[in-house]
Amino acid sequence: MAGGTKRLPRAVREQQMLDAAIEVFSDNGFHDASMDAIAAKANISKPMLYLYYGSKDELFAACIHREGVRFVEAISPAGDPNLPPREQLRAALTGFLGFVDANRRSWMVLYRQAIGQQAFASQVGSSRDRLIELTAKLLESSTKDPDPGTDFSIMAVALVGAGEAVADRVAGGEIDVDAAVDLLDSLAWRGLAGTTKKKQ
Amino acid sequence: MAGGTKRLPRAVREQQMLDAAIEVFSDNGFHDASMDAIAAKANISKPMLYLYYGSKDELFAACIHREGVRFVEAISPAGDPNLPPREQLRAALTGFLGFVDANRRSWMVLYRQAIGQQAFASQVGSSRDRLIELTAKLLESSTKDPDPGTDFSIMAVALVGAGEAVADRVAGGEIDVDAAVDLLDSLAWRGLAGTTKKKQ
Amino acid sequence: MAGGTKRLPRAVREQQMLDAAIEVFSDNGFHDASMDAIAAKANISKPMLYLYYGSKDELFAACIHREGVRFVEAISPAGDPNLPPREQLRAALTGFLGFVDANRRSWMVLYRQAIGQQAFASQVGSSRDRLIELTAKLLESSTKDPDPGTDFSIMAVALVGAGEAVADRVAGGEIDVDAAVDLLDSLAWRGLAGTTKKKQ
Amino acid sequence: MAGGTKRLPRAVREQQMLDAAIEVFSDNGFHDASMDAIAAKANISKPMLYLYYGSKDELFAACIHREGVRFVEAISPAGDPNLPPREQLRAALTGFLGFVDANRRSWMVLYRQAIGQQAFASQVGSSRDRLIELTAKLLESSTKDPDPGTDFSIMAVALVGAGEAVADRVAGGEIDVDAAVDLLDSLAWRGLAGTTKKKQ
DNA sequence: GATGAATGAGTGTTCATTCAT
DNA sequence: AATGAATGAACACTCATTCAT
Numbered sequence: 096m097a098g099g100t101k102r103l104p105r106a107v108r109e110q111q112m113l114d115a116a117i118e119v120f121s122d123n124g125f126h127d128a129s130m131d132a133i134a135a136k137a138n139i140s141k142p143m144l145y146l147y148y149g150s151k152d153e154l155f156a157a158c159i160h161r162e163g164v165r166f167v168e169a170i171s172p173a174g175d176p177n178l179p180p181r182e183q184l185r186a187a188l189t190g191f192l193g194f195v196d197a198n199r200r201s202w203m204v205l206y207r208q209a210i211g212q213q214a215f216a217s218q219v220g221s222s223r224d225r226l227i228e229l230t231a232k233l234l235e236s237s238t239k240d241p242d243p244g245t246d247f248s249i250m251a252v253a254l255v256g257a258g259e260a261v262a263d264r265v266a267g268g269e270i271d272v273d274a275a276v277d278l279l280d281s282l283a284w285r286g287l288a289g290t291t292k293k294k295q
Numbered sequence: 296m297a298g299g300t301k302r303l304p305r306a307v308r309e310q311q312m313l314d315a316a317i318e319v320f321s322d323n324g325f326h327d328a329s330m331d332a333i334a335a336k337a338n339i340s341k342p343m344l345y346l347y348y349g350s351k352d353e354l355f356a357a358c359i360h361r362e363g364v365r366f367v368e369a370i371s372p373a374g375d376p377n378l379p380p381r382e383q384l385r386a387a388l389t390g391f392l393g394f395v396d397a398n399r400r401s402w403m404v405l406y407r408q409a410i411g412q413q414a415f416a417s418q419v420g421s422s423r424d425r426l427i428e429l430t431a432k433l434l435e436s437s438t439k440d441p442d443p444g445t446d447f448s449i450m451a452v453a454l455v456g457a458g459e460a461v462a463d464r465v466a467g468g469e470i471d472v473d474a475a476v477d478l479l480d481s482l483a484w485r486g487l488a489g490t491t492k493k494k495q
Numbered sequence: 496m497a498g499g500t501k502r503l504p505r506a507v508r509e510q511q512m513l514d515a516a517i518e519v520f521s522d523n524g525f526h527d528a529s530m531d532a533i534a535a536k537a538n539i540s541k542p543m544l545y546l547y548y549g550s551k552d553e554l555f556a557a558c559i560h561r562e563g564v565r566f567v568e569a570i571s572p573a574g575d576p577n578l579p580p581r582e583q584l585r586a587a588l589t590g591f592l593g594f595v596d597a598n599r600r601s602w603m604v605l606y607r608q609a610i611g612q613q614a615f616a617s618q619v620g621s622s623r624d625r626l627i628e629l630t631a632k633l634l635e636s637s638t639k640d641p642d643p644g645t646d647f648s649i650m651a652v653a654l655v656g657a658g659e660a661v662a663d664r665v666a667g668g669e670i671d672v673d674a675a676v677d678l679l680d681s682l683a684w685r686g687l688a689g690t691t692k693k694k695q
Numbered sequence: 696m697a698g699g700t701k702r703l704p705r706a707v708r709e710q711q712m713l714d715a716a717i718e719v720f721s722d723n724g725f726h727d728a729s730m731d732a733i734a735a736k737a738n739i740s741k742p743m744l745y746l747y748y749g750s751k752d753e754l755f756a757a758c759i760h761r762e763g764v765r766f767v768e769a770i771s772p773a774g775d776p777n778l779p780p781r782e783q784l785r786a787a788l789t790g791f792l793g794f795v796d797a798n799r800r801s802w803m804v805l806y807r808q809a810i811g812q813q814a815f816a817s818q819v820g821s822s823r824d825r826l827i828e829l830t831a832k833l834l835e836s837s838t839k840d841p842d843p844g845t846d847f848s849i850m851a852v853a854l855v856g857a858g859e860a861v862a863d864r865v866a867g868g869e870i871d872v873d874a875a876v877d878l879l880d881s882l883a884w885r886g887l888a889g890t891t892k893k894k895q
Numbered sequence: 896g897a898t899g900a901a902t903g904a905g906t907g908t909t910c911a912t913t914c915a916t
Numbered sequence: 917a918a919t920g921a922a923t924g925a926a927c928a929c930t931c932a933t934t935c936a937t
Binding site: 341 | 935
């Protein structure tokens with residue numbers, strides 16, 4: 096305890112810090128998260144945080160980055176080109192919403208946090224943009240005979256937006272992942288028609 | 296100095312302050328907006344802000360409130376029950392996106408800001424929830440022969456989410472209001488089918 | 496109400512203001528008493544306070560002054576030179592403690608307040624000094640054959656100090672006026688001997 | 696700058712801060728003493744004050760506490776039960792007035808200050824109450840054959856009050872410690888009789 | 896005579912950030 | 917490699933005080 100400053104390899108320390116940071120950031124929001132609190136939670140001294148990350152902003156950026164990577168990894172399997180496009184989209188939705196469900200606090204809050212913190216909006220934007228692009232491609236490849244004027248990337252924006260809104264409810268525990276996937280899948284392919292009595 | 300700060304009636308000052316506050320809040324985010332900056336922008340002294348609004352939080356809340364009211368007013372015409380439901384939805388979309396287009400900075404950022412500011416999330420949430428409810432009713436009344444299990448309010452969540460995402464692009468000038476309205480309208484009724492070559 | 500600004504003669508207004516000021520000062524202490532609160536309690540506008548008293552300090556000084564005068568008036572009857580000195584002292588004690596008992600909040604707190612507020616200590620001091628002088632004279636005139644070196648004014652300081660301490664308890668309701676008078680009277684003439692079983 | 700503010704051990708800094716605080720509080724009174732001024736006088740930065748004491752109130756409380764302890768220590772020797780009670784009282788008076796004489800500014804003003812600051816009155820009150828209790832015991836044990844109804848604690852209140860009043864004069868340099876001790880000692884045992892020519 | 900409107904100046908408090916060890 | 921000690925710079929908020937009407 097007193098003086099038990101374990102020598103840990105850099106990589107481990109880094110994760111330890113990010114874990115602590117994410118927890119504190121998500122609990123308190125960016126501004127109300129203090130470096131003191133993060134250092135305390137990570138069981139290290141404040142100067143270590145600065146040694147590793149340079150500033151609060153950079154630390155937050157690192158958090159967003161790590162979560163963004165994890166997020167993309169969670170969705171990537173959807174990219175399996177052996178599946179038919181529609182299955183791919185479904186897989187992507189499942190990956191996305193499953194991730195949100197499994198990482199409610201750490202991701203959701205960071206995500207919503209970061210969007211509000213304009214200094215980081217662009218960074219979140221890049222993760223999101225990758226998601227949108229991926230979605231756009233899926234949409235395009237799964238649409239036979241598309242109207243030539245169709246802008247799939249804007250369609251993807253809308254779908255991802257819908258996905259995010261639904262994800263909020265998933266994260267809030269108001270709806271479960273499967274129902275959310277069905278809803279979005281249906282919305283994508285049939286619009287409101289999907290709410291019409293089936294086969295009747 | 297610059298603006299000749301001369302005794303104005305209360306109502307005028309209030310708007311002056313809110314205008315300034317919205318500008319500063321939207322430029323800097325809630326936490327990075329200082330009361331000093333807001334007072335300066337409003338050409339008044341800080342104590343006036345406190346006299347009129349009591350605290351930074353209350354000032355921000357007042358901003359959200361005013362914009363929320365304006366927002367609802369902008370969309371309300373859509374409620375005309377003489378129109379067929381689908382026209383109503385279209386009118387609502389036009390009202391919504393038109394408002395965002397016309398009040399980019401003041402609304403968009405406040406909106407995104409407020410969502411990230413946990414203390415205010417609930418307040419924004421209520422405006423948003425009203426919007427979602429309204430949407431849900433439109434969806435329901437415009438769907439003939441609905442599947443009995445359909446949860447229109449979750450559908451509405453998704454659509455509003457899509458709308459917000461598209462609205463971001465509208466506010467960013469990346470897409471124009473009409474195209475956005477078409478897109479969301481199409482998404483609502485036909486899903487991706489709407490991107491298929493028409494008349495085919 | 497709205498606009499019912501009664502034209503009151505100056506003297507009345509002054510008392511009204513002082514009453515309000517004393518109440519607020521005694522409730523909150525000098526620093527935590529705001530001119531706003533005083534004006535509100537006096538049912539007048541703040542500028543009136545300034546018109547009549549010039550500043551918060553001067554207002555407080557006026558409070559102390561008025562209460563000081565009242566205080567001295569309450570004790571003065573003791574000066575009746577027809578009474579034997581010891582009766583005079585008893586009358587003075589009764590006057591003093593009776594005043595404190597009857598004006599707990601307004602006097603006691605102001606008094607203790609003012610002593611702590613060094614800017615006003617001297618002013619309170621003057622009321623107090625008059626009291627001490629009076630006491631000293633009583634002591635002197637009632638002591639037959641005094642030791643030539645006796646400094647009655649320091650004796651008076653001690654007695655008045657004892658009186659104030661006892662007065663605190665009177666104001667606090669912990670002891671009643673008569674008991675307090677007996678105690679101090681006894682202390683003055685017999686010291687602790689006064690606590691010895693009588694006539695035994 | 697002036698003082699070469701170099702990393703000092705906690706204990707040292709604490710005293711440094713309290714010294715400065717006491718000086719500033721006693722010079723200006725609680726409210727008019729600014730944390731800035733205290734920090735400046737202590738040759739440290741304001742955040743240090745907050746790091747060590749948390750708030751202005753707590754800092755003031757710490758001042759009162761430290762002085763209170765010193766005060767009690769100065770008087771404690773009087774508790775030597777080998778001395779006859781009357782000697783004990785004399786020793787206590789000497790301790791008390793000697794302390795006041797030696798710590799004029801730091802104690803006197805703090806004491807008078809704290810009494811006026813309602814938030815701290817209770818804290819001072821407790822020190823004072825201990826003093827009163829101690830005095831009451833001394834009085835009781837030194838009175839042979841007391842009147843059964845005698846309330847020594849009220850007697851003690853009066854005596855301590857007299858002591859405080861005299862202490863003010865001691866602190867003001869208007870009377871020296873020995874004379875003050877004689878006066879109070881005499882007052883306690885003989886009342887005004889003590890001013891009568893001795894041996895008569 | 897009376898006041899609503901307005902502010903300059905200051906206070907306590909916090910926090911990201913950096914030395915000195 | 918690691919940290920306890922220290923601070924500069926802000927910020928929200930308050931209040932006595934004064935115009936302009």
